[in-house]
Amino acid sequence: MLRLFVDKIAQKTPVGVSKHVQGLSDKKLAWLFVSPTIILLLAINIFPLIWTIYLSFTDYRVNRPNRDVKWVDLRNYERILTDSDIWQTMQATAHFLVSTLVLQVLLGFTLAFLINKKFKGNDLLTTLIVLPMMLSPAVVGNFWTFLYQPQIGLFNYVISFLSGVDPSSFSMIGDVHLAPWAIVIVDTWMWTPFVMLICLAGLRSIPDSIYEAAECDRASQWRQFWTITIPMVLPFLMLAVLFRGIENFKMFDLVVQLTGGGPGSLTTLSSIDLKREAFEKWKTGYSSAYAVILFVTVFGLASIYVKALNKVKDR
């Protein structure tokens, strides 16, 4: 049906227009095709980025548009890098990043390894397991606050059922020791399938002949796992870590709905802190500098990581 639709468009294009477009050389057509995308990205991505960099050197505040804007050199950057609260949010972000990555890699790889045993119905189960990661993090995160309710929440009930702890005795979101793990659990629940899918692709890319050759050489299964499976899946696993790392560094929606950054500022990740500075305290210049620092950090870490990834791939 879609095919018919495309044909119809082709026929319906007015002769004048189509003549005009059809007469173009390949080079002109290429530019005609690429430029709308580039223009839109320049307008909505690059222009704002440049503006952010400019604002980061000023003391501009959106809520006081009539005040003179002063150029403050690097003072915003200085204030941010020496602020101990910001280092605390960086620590919270790092804790979140490292714990989610470790858990998701372990769980995701194990699942992929099991699914790759090709038992009956593995396709169906894969599709079911994948569902959480496709859903709206804000909507799902909000509902998890219900699951985490002391006493009535399903999560607390299940934990108390399994461990015997009173379900009203702990609050995943309110407790200072538990809250950082509450966000890790939900993120892991949501994104383990992502790592699993990529690992599965890696496992399936290993040709059977390699294992067969190893078996002829009487290599033990344990040895095959460490010398064939792991090295061949590693580039895939590293790619999964790259994607999850970037996403979780930017994490906002899920955690904001889940804990709102609390208790205190224990789960205030960088993006949440930035949102407060920019859209609640309206410190536009200051938060622009904050944004630039975050962007440079992601970009820098990602570049170093991609270099390492390419080395592993080439090996």
Add this chain to the structure above:
Amino acid sequence: MSYSVTAPSSRTKLLSGLLVSLYALVTLAPLLWIIATGFKSGQDSIHYPPKVLFEPTMEGYVNLFTTRTRIPSDAQPRDPESLSWYEQIVNDKGEMIAGPSKYGERFLNSTVIGFGSTALCMLLGTMAAYAFSRFKVPLKEDLLFFILSTRMMPPIAVAIPIFLMFKNLGLNDTYFGMIMLYTAVNLSLSVWLLKGFMDEIPVEYEEAALIDGYTRFEAFIKVVLPQAITGIASTAIFCLIFAWNEYAFAVLLTSGDAQTAPPFIPTIIGVSGKDWPAVAAGATLFLVPVMVFTVLLRKHLLRGITFGAVRK
């Protein structure tokens, strides 16, 4: 042979199957809980211990679509016969319907902005992907990397200047502004994915068409597009899901007219405090379409989530 990696024994298969099923059960429980809570009454939803079996009611859905007030104590009791089924549900709790809620509007906004941005994104993305796939574009690698790098910025970081820009242009809280924004956000995905799909179409088809007297443009429309249609469809679903789920920009740049469902659903409350069945009902209606799309998309899922870096 007692063991083999390539041909697992039936015992290994059974054990793996059981473990994966157990994980699936645990991981799906929260989703099933959302759907179940939508059909619970207010009391059942906060019952201890949590109720797995309960009498289903449409209370949550009625509350989702209406705003209600308590019936004043001096009001005339209304004849139950004259009430429609949803008025009866509300009446039984001593409340009356004051008007429709904003949920319908917010859902419609999500639909308009989601489909609008997807359509635009596919138009621009298909053209750019074709050019990148077939022509010598100067600085091609750099441009492609530039397109990808736009994804690395935290949305909140970009939101500051976009907020200012939209404010100056009067685009805050408008369909047009949100559609343009989501299109820009999704373009990197659509260009990268579509380029991959188009690279897989043999160039020979077009060359044959060109020899037959087609122009380049005709060859693109009549030969390449029909071949790429499954790729385009699955890319479109990905763009739609991302736009549908997006929260950070929506919460900062929209508040009324163009507010989408994700910032709205968490704010749903009842007459006295948080109304979880209504929240769950709203979430169910919002999430189930995505679940259906995910099942339809399962063959291309991996490609979509990795920007085409991993193809099965």
